[in-house]
Amino acid sequence: MSTEKVSPPAQQRQDASDDPGSVGIVVPQQHTFVEPLALACGRTLDQYTLVYETYGTLNREKNNAVLICHALSGHHHAAGRHSEADKRPGWWDSYIGPGKPIDTDQFFVVSLNNLGGCHGSTGPASINPQTGAPWGPDFPMLRVRDWVHSQARLADLLGIGQWAAVIGGSLGGMQAMRWSLEYPERLRHCVVIASAMKLSAQNIAFNETARQAITSDPDFCHGRYLAEGKLPRRGLAVARMIGHITYLSDDGLGKKFGRELRSGTFDLGAEEEVEFQVQSYLRHQGDSFSGTFDPNTYILMTRALDYFDLAREYGDDPVAAFSNARCRFMLMSFTSDWRFSPERSREIADALMHANVPVSYAEIESPMGHDAFLLPNDRYQRVFAAYMKRVAAECVGRDAP
Amino acid sequence: MSTEKVSPPAQQRQDASDDPGSVGIVVPQQHTFVEPLALACGRTLDQYTLVYETYGTLNREKNNAVLICHALSGHHHAAGRHSEADKRPGWWDSYIGPGKPIDTDQFFVVSLNNLGGCHGSTGPASINPQTGAPWGPDFPMLRVRDWVHSQARLADLLGIGQWAAVIGGSLGGMQAMRWSLEYPERLRHCVVIASAMKLSAQNIAFNETARQAITSDPDFCHGRYLAEGKLPRRGLAVARMIGHITYLSDDGLGKKFGRELRSGTFDLGAEEEVEFQVQSYLRHQGDSFSGTFDPNTYILMTRALDYFDLAREYGDDPVAAFSNARCRFMLMSFTSDWRFSPERSREIADALMHANVPVSYAEIESPMGHDAFLLPNDRYQRVFAAYMKRVAAECVGRDAP
Structure with missing residues (x-):
């Protein structure tokens, strides 16, 4: 041999x-x-x-x-x-x-x-x-x-x-x-x-919500954002955030972030403030993804999953x-x-x-x-x-x- | 007595x-x-x-x-x-x-x-x-x-x-x-x-994503949409869809919709098409909610929950x-x-x-x-x-x- x-x-x-x-x-x-x-x-x-x-x-x-x-x-x-x-x-x-x-x-x-x-x-x-x-x-x-x-x-x-x-x-x-x-x-x-x-109906529902986040972003331009010189970054970021939460477990998120506050205090008031570590993490995930991934590809991939x-x-x-x-x-x-x-x-x-x-x-x-x-x-x-x-x-x- | x-x-x-x-x-x-x-x-x-x-x-x-x-x-x-x-x-x-x-x-x-x-x-x-x-x-x-x-x-x-x-x-x-x-x-x-x-970190994460959907809608106008004569309906609809999925169980959604197709066929191709019943249901839920609920109230209520x-x-x-x-x-x-x-x-x-x-x-x-x-x-x-x-x-x- x-x-x-x-x-x-x-x-x-x-x-x-x-x-x-x-x-x-x-x-x-x-x-x-x-x-x-x-x-x-x-x-x-x-x-x-x-x-x-x-x-x-x-x-x-x-x-x-x-x-x-x-x-x-x-x-x-x-x-x-x-x-x-x-x-x-x-x-x-x-x-x-x-x-x-x-x-x-x-x-x-x-x-x-x-x-x-x-x-x-x-x-x-x-x-x-x-x-x-x-x-x-x-x-x-x-x-x-x-x-x-x-x-x-x-x-x-x-x-x-x-x-x-x-x-x-x-x-x-x-x-x-x-x-x-x-x-x-x-x-x-x-x-x-x-x-x-x-997929289960719940999985399809999450994917549909992610697609809605992308397609309802005005910069989506019915999918012709590249020709229009735009990019539906905000919608794609929200889509990614939805996905990200569902790829992690409740326990996993809890172990990683718990309810830890970013500033160590509950006394923040501004509406735009990020208070919990998990918020900061998710926003970063969404933002960085939306700079590197094509929104139409995201739609295509999730539809292939659904079907x-x-x-x-x-x-x-x-x-x-x-x-x-x-x-x-x-x-x-x-x-x-x-x-x-x-x-x-x-x-x-x-x-x-x-x-x-x-x-x-x-x-x-x-x-x-x-x-x-x-x-x-x-x-x-x-x-x-x-x-x-x-x-x-x-x-x-x-x-x- | x-x-x-x-x-x-x-x-x-x-x-x-x-x-x-x-x-x-x-x-x-x-x-x-x-x-x-x-x-x-x-x-x-x-x-x-x-x-x-x-x-x-x-x-x-x-x-x-x-x-x-x-x-x-x-x-x-x-x-x-x-x-x-x-x-x-x-x-x-x-x-x-x-x-x-x-x-x-x-x-x-x-x-x-x-x-x-x-x-x-x-x-x-x-x-x-x-x-x-x-x-x-x-x-x-x-x-x-x-x-x-x-x-x-x-x-x-x-x-x-x-x-x-x-x-x-x-x-x-x-x-x-x-x-x-x-x-x-x-x-x-x-x-x-x-x-x-x-709330658990996962719950906070879902709420944060819903808020992001609202605040990243350009019609949110930093929360001054009423003064501007606008309404971030699309963002609020996505927020409601996220909430709605998480208020139902996987089994519940499955029993209600399964993977039933709206048209009875898999041969649809148009990107904007609604194929699964669950998509149609969610879109309706999101749309009708976004016509009756104030987005700033939604943000306020979810923040009270998180805190x-x-x-x-x-x-x-x-x-x-x-x-x-x-x-x-x-x-x-x-x-x-x-x-x-x-x-x-x-x-x-x-x-x-x-x-x-x-x-x-x-x-x-x-x-x-x-x-x-x-x-x-x-x-x-x-x-x-x-x-x-x-x-x-x-x-x-x-x-x-």
Whole structure:
């Protein structure tokens, strides 16, 4: 049996001396796909660009590739840093890197910015080649399956016939599940974290309120804010604040801020004053987000979330849906996550078991709510790493002559 | 023992033939108080008007009066109708009326619009006599205790030395608890429904986001929208949507709307389209509220909520706080209420027991979230009625020669 060690390229390890668990400096790549993509809404994108990053090395057998699917506000930059000066690493740096659960010494990790995004891939803020102006509200509405189809094109480009695993949290988990139905032969493992087969009415209601905050901002200009030289920052900030509260748990917020006063006194009177630490934190979150994220993308992503309904074309029967899957599943959820509660993951596990699809499920204790899937957590890391070690072992096994 | 039956005046029963449980047609009353009111913020209101309604008749001993304290968006019109044409009765009509838990055949019920409100009592939309223009953002910030003090003046006006009970849900429950500390001798029973001794960080965060939605609406004009001939309707609508979701439970929303589509199809594409029933419902709720409620009042009320902290002046010790109470307590909470969860009521019950204050507590099964305190519910009605029957019996007892 071969024990070939897959090492990341030297370029990616150049600053790893500081942090042996980091993939180091990474350079985003991009590709423009010119084969038209038929979308679920009935429209077609004639061409589109996807921005992506890769960490680790694709082995000779091309069987160690892992796809990372991002959530609502995510992007391609999942691990490492873009420069030595970069203050923050990628959004999932705690889980991707040498020796980490998604071990870049073992896997070739691909992370992209989804179509419709605002970090370099074609989206509402991109120029519509037919008009020479930003797409804005004319950008097609996307469904999760459209992302899966565009991700499959990226796999083709990279020469990956079958993913060792497709992995995602939240909206990313929906993409991973959809992969198992759209391309059952193209993945061996599906890792679905803090996700659901469909949103609850409450989730839809929060998303709708966030969209209303954006679209009712006069600077939204019916989605044509870029053409008008405006930006509905205030609306997007409120939308982000709504999201942010719901991604944290009541306990998590309480532990982080309690009812601590910013000034240490209750004697403030001015209407505009920020009194509680949690207010200050939320305003900062909203403001900084609204300077970096495209409002039309936020609307598009939340609508894709709302519309996702895994079993809809299968007579609303998740067992029938998952009967098409050919991969193994690993599910994880977090005890204090109330937007994608453990109950939603148990529903997935139940459906998979009834469909005779192999599934492991771990419910992780955490006070951090939905955000837990992004944050360091001992048990989560151990469970995740243990599963991925088995996935990696299979890749090595397949290397055997 | 006298068994004098207290009957509401004929005028109030005039249309009761249609609905024997209704207090009938009611006429709001108002009084302008000219004795200055010193406020917790350090400022003073030289004069102010309170609008109120009364149901039932004050007995000779004036010992059967009950005060209703309203919640965030409530007002004085708690029961009955303002005219025969009135389509909807007062906000707590299910619980106030002849034979209802707050039985107007037994009690003289007083319900007011709080100071700072926008339904007739002096508030930010009233004219500041010193400027001749609406108060707007210059209206003083109020605390729950300010409401209690102004309510005590109303009691004086009506000749009520001691309430048989002070009753409130949510923010109204906070007023009831504060009554027991500010005027321990002026109430015999304190009925606190779906309330808390202080808000959690999550609750503050939701309120802060709602306020941000209002204040970031350009039509807010730093709170001077009335002087500018504007109204931040969009911001207030979003604020109300946020509130509305959090007053309902996930299950409740699910049962009411599920993921039902408005058009019965997933094939809609327009960005402005309303697809899910829950979206349509929320938009309607937001729009209709924003046409009738004053945005500055919404800010004032949510800030009073955020700042309420029952035990703050008692060394953060609720037991020390409640040791000042001289009344009996009745607490109720609802299983699916996640903004004022049963846990919060249990904390109140624990503190009262440790302070040796008599307390009854009922946790009511309901899928309706925080809103449950306003809605018909068999067990809630039975428990509430049983408690109030004992309160009424005491009033009769005190009538004895």
